[in-house]
Amino acid sequence: MLDKTIYKQIFKASFDAPIDVEFWDGEEVSYGEGTPIAKIKLNEIIPIKDIMAHASLTFGEAYMDGKIEITGDLQQLITVIYQSKDSFMNNSKFSKFIPKRSHSEKASKADVQSHYDIGNEFYKMWLDPTMTYSCAYFASEQDSLEDAQWNKVRHIINKLHAKPDETLLDIGCGWGTLIFTAAKEYDLEATGVTLSQEQYDFVTAKIKAEGLEGRVHVYLKDYRELVQTYDHVTSVGMFEHVGKENLQEYFEQVSNRLTDEGTALIHGITGQHDGAGVDAWINKYIFPGGYIPNVAENITHILHTPMQLDDLEPLRRHYQRTLEIWTENFHKVKEDVVGTYGMRFYRMWDLYLQSCAASFESGNIDVMQYLLTKGASCKNLPMTRAYIYHADVAHGIKLN
Known part of the structure; x- marks a missing residue:
């Protein structure tokens, strides 16, 4: 059968490690030598034209x-599939379908809500108690996920070199861990903006519950609607949502929201090589409208604003570990997820978490922290990075 022959060619090119494959007619074929790391069972024929x-x-x-x-x-x-240069995920013969997406304010809101408004209860099932849904910072091998998420937030704020009573804007504030930490531990006036109704309601209730109405603010609006300036701007896991066509505007908005002496810390997924771009499956099922820029793209956009790049820190291994822990947590609540959302939904999220961990492990994608300043305002930062690590230790981060 032609389809089966081509399948065998695809698998032979794609697997540099031992894999077992069982075809729809019961035939089993082993690829590579040694103990198989996984077995793929094809229950029916999938048209080659769709794969291509x-x-x-x-x-x-x-x-x-x-x-x-x-x-x-x-x-x-x-x-293994990502690391094989001739695999169906890397070879141009099996190119990805990249749909063009609108990124108007209305479209952006719909994209964000399709992912984050699944419900806070879903994320509570497998995130850590901080409800932080982005790359953690494992300063020590002994760090739990919760420790590492607190590390990440404090590491970001420490890089800003912020002073008490200064103002901070967090673009895409999630469930608010960063802005609450900025207010309570660093004595900043912190503002968050989100397009997720679920996150907005969560943060609003927490502000009231903790009596922080004068120090923490949250808005349910597009970041492009903001007009006020702030001493510091943070944005964690946000630029991946804005779309390729809006990246320049995004960095211009970061610049416009900064005071002349301000600092910004932008943290997000990026590629170190060409082609990170869009994954069609993730774009359709997980992050509609998403786009992963490479480092050169982001830096080019930054250079077309009044901002300057002061520091760049890669955290690829940190996100791999974060995703692996999320996967472990997710597997522990399989019965609850399946009971509430169904098996197809569970398999979708399981594939998403593990494929992302694989993307980081293989070096297919990375995550970077960009420390930016307005013009030549880097004179306000200390001469070396030592201030970051001194502040990290002072705020309880146990460095290796």
Whole structure:
């Protein structure tokens, strides 16, 4: 059968590690030598033309629908596929379908709400108690995920070199961990902005519950609607949502929101090589409208604003570990997730978490922290990075 022959060619090119494959007719084929890291079972034929048109979308949907079953180490399987230069995920013959997306304020709001407004209860099932849904910072091998998330927030604020009573804006504030920390531990007046109704309601209730109405503020609006300036701007896991066509505007807005002596810390997923871009399956099912820029793109956009780049820190291994812990947590609540949302939804999120961990492990994507200043205002920062680590230790981060 032609489809089966081509499948075998695809798998042979894609797997540099031992993999077992069982085809729809019961035939089993082993690729590589040694103990298999995973087994792929194809329960039915998936048209080759669909794989060639948009590989990640086709295989992602097939996994969600049970047309493909995978036993063993799913993360390692995906890592192997990414690392093989001739695999169907990397070879131009099996190029990804990249749909063009609108990123008007209305479209951006719909995209964000489709992901974050699944419900706070869903995220509470498997995130740590800080409700932080972004890369943690493991300063020590002994750090728990919760420790590492507190580390990340404090590490970001420490880089800003902020002083008491200064103002801070967090673009895409999530469930508010950063702005509450800025207010309570650093004595800053902190403002968050989000497009998620669920997150806005959560933060609003917490502000009232903790009596922080005068120090913490949150707005349910697009960041492009803001007009006030702030001493410091942070944005964590946000620029991945704005779209390729809006990246320049995003960095211009960061610059416009900064005072002339201000500092900004932008933290987000990026590629160190060309082609990070858009994954069709993730774009359709997880992050509608998402786009992962490479480092050169972001720096080019930064250079077209009045801001300057003062520091750049890669945290790829930190996000891999974060995702691995999320996956462990997610597996522990499988029964609850399936009972509430269904098996297809569970398989979708499981694939998402493990494929992202594999992307970081393979170096397919990275995560960076960009420390930016307005013009030549870097004169306000200390001469070396020592101030960051001194502040980290002072705020309880136990460095290796």
